[in-house]
Amino acid sequence: MKHPAPPRVIALVGPQGTGKTTLLESLLRTTSAEGIRAGGGNGTASEREMTLELTVHGTGFLNEHWTFIDCPGAPEFAQEARQALQICDAALVVSDASPERAAALSPLFTFLDARRIPHLFFLNLLDDGGAPVRELLEVLQAVSSRPLVLREVPLREAGKVVGVVDLVSERAWGMESKGPPPRIPLPGEERPREEEARRQLLERLADLDDVLLEQLLEDKVPPPNVLYGQMEQALREDRLVPVFIGSAERGLGLQRLLKGLRHEVPSVEETRARLGLSQEGEPLVQAFKTWYLPHVGKQSLVRVWRGEVREGGTLAGARVGGVMRVQGSQQEPLETALEGEVVVLGKLEPLRTGDLADPESVRHPDDWPQAPPPVHQLAIVAEKRTDDVKLTGALGRLVEEDPSFSVDQEPDSQMLVLGGQGELHLREGLERLRTRMRVPVVGRPPPVPYRETLRRQGTHHARHKRQSGGHGQFGDVVVEVQPLPRGQGFRFTSAVVGGTVPRQYIPAVEEGVKDGLRRGPLGFPVVDVAVTLTGGTYHSVDSSDQAFRTTGRLAMTEILPQLEPVLLEPILLVDVHVPHEATPRAQRLVTSRRGQILGFDAHPELPGWEVLTAYVPQAEMQDFIVELRSASSGLGSFVARQDHYAELVGKQAERVVNQQQAAAQR
Numbered sequence: 007m008k009h010p011a012p013p014r015v016i017a018l019v020g021p022q023g024t025g026k027t028t029l030l031e032s033l034l035r036t037t038s039a040e041g042i043r044a045g046g047g048n049g050t051a052s053e054r055e056m057t058l059e060l061t062v063h064g065t066g067f068l069n070e071h072w073t074f075i076d077c078p079g080a081p082e083f084a085q086e087a088r089q090a091l092q093i094c095d096a097a098l099v100v101s102d103a104s105p106e107r108a109a110a111l112s113p114l115f116t117f118l119d120a121r122r123i124p125h126l127f128f129l130n131l132l133d134d135g136g137a138p139v140r141e142l143l144e145v146l147q148a149v150s151s152r153p154l155v156l157r158e159v160p161l162r163e164a165g166k167v168v169g170v171v172d173l174v175s176e177r178a179w180g181m182e183s184k185g186p187p188p189r190i191p192l193p194g195e196e197r198p199r200e201e202e203a204r205r206q207l208l209e210r211l212a213d214l215d216d217v218l219l220e221q222l223l224e225d226k227v228p229p230p231n232v233l234y235g236q237m238e239q240a241l242r243e244d245r246l247v248p249v250f251i252g253s254a255e256r257g258l259g260l261q262r263l264l265k266g267l268r269h270e271v272p273s274v275e276e277t278r279a280r281l282g283l284s285q286e287g288e289p290l291v292q293a294f295k296t297w298y299l300p301h302v303g304k305q306s307l308v309r310v311w312r313g314e315v316r317e318g319g320t321l322a323g324a325r326v327g328g329v330m331r332v333q334g335s336q337q338e339p340l341e342t343a344l345e346g347e348v349v350v351l352g353k354l355e356p357l358r359t360g361d362l363a364d365p366e367s368v369r370h371p372d373d374w375p376q377a378p379p380p381v382h383q384l385a386i387v388a389e390k391r392t393d394d395v396k397l398t399g400a401l402g403r404l405v406e407e408d409p410s411f412s413v414d415q416e417p418d419s420q421m422l423v424l425g426g427q428g429e430l431h432l433r434e435g436l437e438r439l440r441t442r443m444r445v446p447v448v449g450r451p452p453p454v455p456y457r458e459t460l461r462r463q464g465t466h467h468a469r470h471k472r473q474s475g476g477h478g479q480f481g482d483v484v485v486e487v488q489p490l491p492r493g494q495g496f497r498f499t500s501a502v503v504g505g506t507v508p509r510q511y512i513p514a515v516e517e518g519v520k521d522g523l524r525r526g527p528l529g530f531p532v533v534d535v536a537v538t539l540t541g542g543t544y545h546s547v548d549s550s551d552q553a554f555r556t557t558g559r560l561a562m563t564e565i566l567p568q569l570e571p572v573l574l575e576p577i578l579l580v581d582v583h584v585p586h587e588a589t590p591r592a593q594r595l596v597t598s599r600r601g602q603i604l605g606f607d608a609h610p611e612l613p614g615w616e617v618l619t620a621y622v623p624q625a626e627m628q629d630f631i632v633e634l635r636s637a638s639s640g641l642g643s644f645v646a647r648q649d650h651y652a653e654l655v656g657k658q659a660e661r662v663v664n665q666q667q668a669a670a671q672r
């Protein structure tokens with residue numbers, strides 16, 4: 007039996023809320039998958055919500071199979087989209103026609119261009135009126151290293167868009183309702199504009215093709231089929247980005263888009279070659295998403311790169327516990343998954359997202375997109391104490407499902423801290439812990455690791471003496487305490503001469519001093535101090551390690567309050583990434599958060615973006631991302647790392663100390 011041609015896989019990507027899900031629904035309606043709602047639920051278009059997780063939908067068009075992966079557009083969920091992009095044959099970038107979208111498209115184009123992922127562009131929301139398409143394209147061109155080549159222009163009647171004109175064939179089509187769109191005549195007065203746009207298209211193509219360039223110079227224009235062929239080739243080689251136009255909601259330009267996909271999107275063989283995967287060999291799959299379902303366990307969403315996969319077969323040395331076709335939130339068991347298909351595989355424990363697996367082995371490709379560092383954190387505890395043990399495992403699975411979550415342990419409090427890409431992302435994380443992992447948790451802002459140090463130096467004589475029948479305890483030390491410059495930590499030296507404190511007890515004194523510094527008079531660990539043991543006395547029977555350790559601690563608790571303790575707060579070095587237009591607002595935000603701006607520069611990778619570098623107190627970073635996003639149309643982000651500690655005095659310091667003392671009394 008001859009298998010049908012393998013499906014081709016398209017990832018729908020683009021800025022948030024530009025109509026990707028709407029477009030998918032319209033495409034499904036136009037093609038064979040009649041009446042399926044891409045969003046999963048069964049609400050109407052007006053209740054459509056932003057996409058948080060990718061969904062997979064298969065359909066057929068003109069006897070060919072297609073798999074569409076609808077990806078979230080929100081930057082908080084960008085990792086989902088990047089993972090889908092890694093395994094698709096082509097990306098379909100959907101954006102509405104507004105110049106402000108350039109900033110949002112910049113990271114996406116940069117990703118696609120760097121990885122040489124063929125992509126097409128659908129300019130959506132071409133409704134009544136609308137912006138002049140060619141002007142808009144010039145704005146967007148600034149953020150794409152590949153030429154954006156307009157393939158169609160809108161046809162307007164009395165200011166209303168009524169159809170699209172294909173610039174290659176110079177034919178016009180009207181709105182689609184049920185079947186294919188009607189051919190409509192191209193009115194004479196539209197001709198000059200159409201011809202001008204066509205001339206630009208040919209020039210763009212000629213830039214990529216010397217033969218065409220010569221022909222054009224001799225005023226010879228090749229026939230449409232030759233031009234279509236050249237464009238197919240150029241897309242496959244990722245040398246240009248064809249731009250289709252239309253309206254997802256009103257059914258404009260959809261058939262033209264589907265035909266464009268049909269002719270121009272590379273096949274699975276070509277994609278395999280692009281990714282450097284060999285054509286010959288045993289079955290090969292790649293996981294691009296992983297999830298855990300209650301009662302079902304682990305499921306891996308994979309693309310089959312080579313061969314066939316069967317339930318009960320072997321992959322990554324493990325048994326394939328089920329092969330399922332996916333359609334939105336529905337799954338349906340399959341006997342065999344064929345080359346090129348996207349399917350769910352059950353219970354493949356060794357397989358992690360990104361992994362390539364053949365029957366015996368598994369490897370993680372170096373170029374699998376790395377998750378961005380977290381920008382928002384919550385300290386979390388299980389709602390029920392009895393879930394504490396389950397929590398660690400649940401968090402591990404959550405990070406496996408979405409590597410843009412991270413889990414750390416806060417060193418001072420030992421609390422578990424869940425990091426993520428924003429408020430919404432973390433809320434989604436907690437929700438998944440509750441529903442999929444069955445461990446309800448509560449999250450709250452993580453503690454700030456304050457420290458304290460001293461402003462004065464001093465000497466202190468401490469004695470610990472206890473007589474309680476039998477053996478007593480006796481320790482006696484003289485210590486000198488000195489503040490050190492910032493960042494020097496803790497230093498202990500002994501300057502004891504003549505054995506006034508016998509050598510064997512000195513380490514115990516140091517331990518005791520450290521005990522005493524663990525929680526200073528303000529309630530935080532004491533740092534940047536030097537302690538010198540200068541003398542003391544001992545008792546031949548009652549002295550012991552334990553007694554000297556207690557004495558060391560006592561010396562600290564007695565002397566520290568007299569040496570002007572001062573609070574230290576952690577300061578982060580923060581690189582804030584924002585679209586150029588948002589830089590002044592980001593700057594104001596940093597300043598209002600007691601930040602100190604160190605400078606700004608053009609972003610090294612993203613056209614149209616800037617990097618603002620600043621010192622910001624960690625205490626001010628708690629919901630920084632929330633305000634940064636609202637100051638930058640949802641696009642801004644940052645990378646922060648601990649840099650140094652700085653003194654904090656006055657009202658703010660008082661508040662911190664009072665809170666710490668109140669917490670200690672609870």
Ligand SMILES: Nc1nc2c(ncn2[C@@H]2O[C@H](COP(=O)(O)OP(=O)(O)OP(=O)(O)O)[C@@H](O)[C@H]2O)c(=O)[nH]1
Nearest residue numbers: 022023024025026027028056057079131253254255
């Ligand atoms: N007027 C008009 N509205 C549209 C069109 N396409 C989408 N919309 C509307 O735009 C809004 C966002 O559409 P979605 O399809 O959810 O956008 P999305 O790109 O999937 O959004 P995210 O998944 O959050 O990135 C919805 O209210 C749609 O009804 C269009 O062609 N014309």
Ligand SMILES: [Mg+2]
Nearest residue numbers: 026027056057
């Ligand atoms: Mg969506």
